[in-house]
Each structure stands twice: as C-alpha cells, then as structure tokens.
Amino acid sequence: MTNLSLIGLSGRGIRMVFLGVTGLVSYGIGMILIKEVFSAEVQNQVFAISLFLGSITIVGGTLWAFMKAQRREFLTHKAKYASGILWIAIVILGIAIRPKDLPVVAYPMMLAFSALVILPLAATPLAIAWNRHR
Secondary structure, eight states, rough: HHHHHHHHHTOHHHHHHHHHHHHEEEEEEEHHHHHHOHHHHEEEEEEHHHHHHHHHHHHHHHHHHHHHHHHTTTTTTHHHHHEEEEEEHHHHHHHOOOOOOOOOOHHHHHHHHHHHHHHHHHHHHHHHHHHHHO
C-alpha cells in the first residue's frame, strides 16, 4: 500500500495505480500457485526473494519521495539530514536488539520498516501539494 500511495503522489495517476494493484493481485495469485506446485525449498527461496525485492522497493520509494520533496523545496536540508540520521538510528537500534538467530532476509526488512517510519516526513508535504493542485 505504501508503494501505491507513492505512485499516486507521483502524478502519474490512474494507469500507474492500476498497474500497481494488478501487480499486487498477480503476486498474490503467483504465491498461491507456487505453494501448490513447488516444493518447500523452492517456496522458501521465492518467499525470501520476494521479501528482499519488496524491502528494496520500499526503501527506494522512500528515497524517491525525499528526493521529490527536496526538489520541490518542501523539505529543508536540515530536515532531510535529520530524517536520514533518524533512519540510521532506528536501523542501528533494530540491529542492536535483534534476536541471535535472525535470518539474513530480515535485515532488508529492517531497513524497509525503518524507512516506513520516516516516509511521512516526505510524503505529507507531497500529498498536501498534490491536493492543492487538484
């Protein structure tokens, strides 16, 4: 849903939102089919790859939102750097209190979840500007 909201805020409108929703539905159907057809090892591998790609997409979308807000001068350099420091601090805190047997797949997810914490700092001014523009 985060990625769909970023697509909507990008100004690309209905076609991109339609592609995003279609992609999510296709992903869900694909995961169900993989569960029925392939072995447990293949299922785990596909699940790990999809978690990694989803995490990278969220981090990329967050960085894109910050770049777009900075380009439109909705964020000051000070706010951008403070958000980056907050993001790094949340990631370090998550790594510091992690369980000992945490799988490798969890680290990109930690980056993505911490990116979701700071995303509203860039997405809110973009949403307000988009709403005023309509």
